[in-house]
Amino acid sequence: MHITPFQTPTSNFAGEPALVADRIKIVEATIRVLQQLDYHAATQIDVAAELGVDVDAVTRHFPSWDGLVIATMERWMSGRQAATWDVALTHGAVPFLRELLTVNINEPALSRLQLAILSAASYPDYAGHSYIRHQYMTLLGYVQHALTEDILAGREPATMQPVHGAEQLLAIYQGFQLQAMMLDFDALDAFDRATARLRRSWPDNDATPDPAWIL
Incomplete structure (x- = not known):
């Protein structure tokens, strides 16, 4: 059986297609932010700025910074690897x-x-x-x-x-x-x-x- 050591990208993104699309955009923006800023220095505010939206548009989907970072790492690793x-x-x-x-x-x-x-x-x-x-x-x-x-x-x-x-x-x-x-x-x-x-x-x-x- 073909198995992989990590879940597929956005495999934990349940919800309506529009919500999933929004979360993917947020996660991909977070990847871009973390390519420039340290994990400990960045926040949802930086992600919102990268997207050109209000920070509430990010925290509505990811209230926790750590939760957003984990989702981002999952997609980043899965996509690259x-x-x-x-x-x-x-x-x-x-x-x-x-x-x-x-x-x-x-x-x-x-x-x-x-x-x-x-x-x-x-x-x-x-x-x-x-x-x-x-x-x-x-x-x-x-x-x-x-x-x-x-x-x-x-x-x-x-x-x-x-x-x-x-x-x-x-x-x-x-x-x-x-x-x-x-x-x-x-x-x-x-x-x-x-x-x-x-x-x-x-x-x-x-x-x-x-x-x-x-x-």
């Missing part, structure tokens, strides 16, 4: 995450927003905590599913445990996503080297770590 979903099915989990990293490098504003929201949503009282955690767990599950398919297709060794492989790959992907924002270096080359070394270890992935080495 839609072409990457098939990569996992045809080439595997590692090329899939490499494509996601490429998208993030080419869209630094989106990358900053993702990391800011993930950080905020780690706090249990954050309004979008449950939703963002669900989306993150869905991505983790999708990578795990892709690795299972990799084993069946002979792209990865049967000794690799997909649950552990997914944890490792996401750690590499997100680590280099952060470093690409902070350092002037080739994140894709670093990703390729790190995942190549990781994949060479997977035939022995069932080995128990040596506590003496860890200590």
